[in-house]
Amino acid sequence: MDCSKVQEAGEYNTKMHPMWQGPLVVPGGDRQSPIDIVVRKSVFDSELKPLLTNYDPRTCQQIWNNGYSFLVEYDDTADKSTLEGGPLQDKFRLCQFHFHWGESNAWGSEHTLDRRLFPAELHLVHWNSNKYSLFEEAVMEENGLAVIGVFLKVGKRHEGLQKLVDALPAIRHKGSVVEFTKFDPACLLPTNTDDYWTYHGSLTTPPLTESVTWIVMKQHIEVSHDQVCEVYEVKYFSHGCYQGF
Numbered sequence: 001m002d003c004s005k006v007q008e009a010g011e012y013n014t015k016m017h018p019m020w021q022g023p024l025v026v027p028g029g030d031r032q033s034p035i036d037i038v039v040r041k042s043v044f045d046s047e048l049k050p051l052l053t054n055y056d057p058r059t060c061q062q063i064w065n066n067g068y069s070f071l072v073e074y075d076d077t078a079d080k081s082t083l084e085g086g087p088l089q090d091k092f093r094l095c096q097f098h099f100h101w102g103e104s105n106a107w108g109s110e111h112t113l114d115r116r117l118f119p120a121e122l123h124l125v126h127w128n129s130n131k132y133s134l135f136e137e138a139v140m141e142e143n144g145l146a147v148i149g150v151f152l153k154v155g156k157r158h159e160g161l162q163k164l165v166d167a168l169p170a171i172r173h174k175g176s177v178v179e180f181t182k183f184d185p186a187c188l189l190p191t192n193t194d195d196y197w198t199y200h201g202s203l204t205t206p207p208l209t210e211s212v213t214w215i216v217m218k219q220h221i222e223v224s225h226d227q228v229c230e231v232y233e234v235k236y237f238s239h240g241c242y243q244g245f
């Protein structure tokens, strides 16, 4: 995949301001996700603030294979791992992260960039703890969730991801849950989190509620071919089917 156009646009945008916002093309109208991010149609918004992630690795609890994907789950009973700033007015708590992988390196991401797919996409899921008391409540409500999306490309080995890869053999079978602790999700973010696209969208699986503020990083991260192969081992045992939001 040739990402140069994206990087060019990113550099160009950065000269004016590090942060941009939609409008973006939404197939079928309304606010359904995922979308194709059309770089030339993204619009600068001076109201957007820097993104503030404050993750406590001690809130990391477990990893489980739900039959569709593997999720790393965090203790979200208090404001210990939080996301603020950016397009957000409230404080959001991290509850889990997961990936969307394709069947080959050519595709897998949910969002597309100028109609181009990436091999995979990471979703860090947060819920609004200022307005709601539980994830289950926030997920159905306006402004309930904030999800950070990060595109993945195959390239250099990702040292941060390796701890996760090492845990995968224990959850190859659907329904497996194992303890997984002290994982700092910040290590999966790109070095530059100031450049992103944001829009109001929805869950990408039922109930498809339009409760999500999406924050899609302009900078991708890289994982090695070997690391990707380990991930596909999990998918094999979960019938290669996945979902998430």
Ligand SMILES: [Zn+2]
Binding pocket: 098, 099, 100, 123, 243, 244, 245
């Ligand atoms: Zn997802």
